[in-house]
Amino acid sequence: MTAAEVIDGKAFAARLRAKVADQVAQLALEGLQPGLAVVLVGHNPASEIYVRNKARQTLEVGMRSFEHRLDAETRQDDLLALVERLNRDPAVHGILVQLPLPAQIDAAAVINAIDPAKDVDGFHVINAGRLATGQDALVPCTPLGCLMLLQDRLGDLSGLRAVVLGRSNIVGKPMAQLLLGANCTVTVAHSRTRDLPAVCREADILIAAVGRARMVAADWVKPGATVIDVGINRLEPETPGGKGKLVGDVDFEAVKEAAGAITPVPGGVGPMTIACLLANTLTAACRATGRTAPRL
Numbered sequence: 001m002t003a004a005e006v007i008d009g010k011a012f013a014a015r016l017r018a019k020v021a022d023q024v025a026q027l028a029l030e031g032l033q034p035g036l037a038v039v040l041v042g043h044n045p046a047s048e049i050y051v052r053n054k055a056r057q058t059l060e061v062g063m064r065s066f067e068h069r070l071d072a073e074t075r076q077d078d079l080l081a082l083v084e085r086l087n088r089d090p091a092v093h094g095i096l097v098q099l100p101l102p103a104q105i106d107a108a109a110v111i112n113a114i115d116p117a118k119d120v121d122g123f124h125v126i127n128a129g130r131l132a133t134g135q136d137a138l139v140p141c142t143p144l145g146c147l148m149l150l151q152d153r154l155g156d157l158s159g160l161r162a163v164v165l166g167r168s169n170i171v172g173k174p175m176a177q178l179l180l181g182a183n184c185t186v187t188v189a190h191s192r193t194r195d196l197p198a199v200c201r202e203a204d205i206l207i208a209a210v211g212r213a214r215m216v217a218a219d220w221v222k223p224g225a226t227v228i229d230v231g232i233n234r235l236e237p238e239t240p241g242g243k244g245k246l247v248g249d250v251d252f253e254a255v256k257e258a259a260g261a262i263t264p265v266p267g268g269v270g271p272m273t274i275a276c277l278l279a280n281t282l283t284a285a286c287r288a289t290g291r292t293a294p295r296l
């Protein structure tokens with residue numbers, strides 16, 4: 001058996017951002033500049049990095065970036081008031097509240113306060129419902145990125161068996177909806193699923209999004225399957241004061257000997273998340289101004 005093709009999400013994301021930048025340049029000729037507002041509450045170190053990268057990449061594609069950094073002790077009412085202001089601001093076409101939020105804030109209440117037309121994370125219950133019923137929706141960025149990588153490698157996904165390992169609102173559930181929409185036969189598996197390895201072995205497409213480092217072993221994978229690893233897990237540092245290695249939910253070294261193709265961590269799905277956020281912001285800006293959103 002030959003080793004799997006390693007899917008280069010970093011390169012794919014760079015190409016997607018270049019397409020977004022081309023479209024933004026076209027809109028500039030018509031006097032429209034898409035704007036993305038990102039809200040960070042508190043000082044989660046990983047979130048700080050993601051928010052910084054989002055702001056930088058937003059500017060790089062020619063959009064306006066609005067960053068709002070709030071104290072860890074921020075009250076829910078104050079955050080809701082900021083969301084309301086951003087909903088009303090015509091320069092802001094996309095709004096994103098970085099997750100996780102501190103414990104005193106009800107994340108669902110905040111997400112559902114965002115205007116669904118500006119909900120570029122696609123987490124609002126209206127967008128979740130639209131996706132589930134096959135209507136035009138803003139689609140969560142990480143699952144959208146996974147779908148793009150799959151369609152790029154496999155073309156038409158019709159009839160393929162897909163197993164989504166994980167049932168979160170931000171990855172597992174929307175991923176399952178997208179794969180259903182692409183005519184896959186979809187199973188959503190999770191920690192209570194009986195005989196997980198056997199269920200996963202049925203998959204032509206295996207999406208690992210459980211948040212457990214290197215959980216998916218080589219004998220969970222059907223030979224030749226396409227494996228998409230959404231996990232981002234930081235291992236304990238090997239030396240005191242060092243930085244722990246970043247690994248996915250899949251045992252990459254072992255599984256690449258069984259799979260047909262596999263995404264690495266880092267450099268697989270992660271970079272697609274921000275590229276799709278920019279694509280969603282472009283979509284939101286086009287729709288808000290009566291334009292048809294481009295197919296990227």
Ligand SMILES: Nc1nc2c(c(=O)[nH]1)N[C@@H](CN(C=O)c1ccc(C(=O)N[C@@H](CCC(=O)O)C(=O)O)cc1)CN2
Pocket residue numbers: 050096097098099100121141142232246265266267268269270271272273274
């Ligand atoms: N409001 C949101 N919050 C969160 C989301 C989200 O989509 N919307 N997703 C994650 C975090 N996230 C974006 O916010 C994100 C995670 C990972 C990456 C990424 O590029 N990862 C790199 C590795 C980065 C590193 O070295 O740490 C990779 O996999 O190559 C981008 C964005 C939770 N919160």
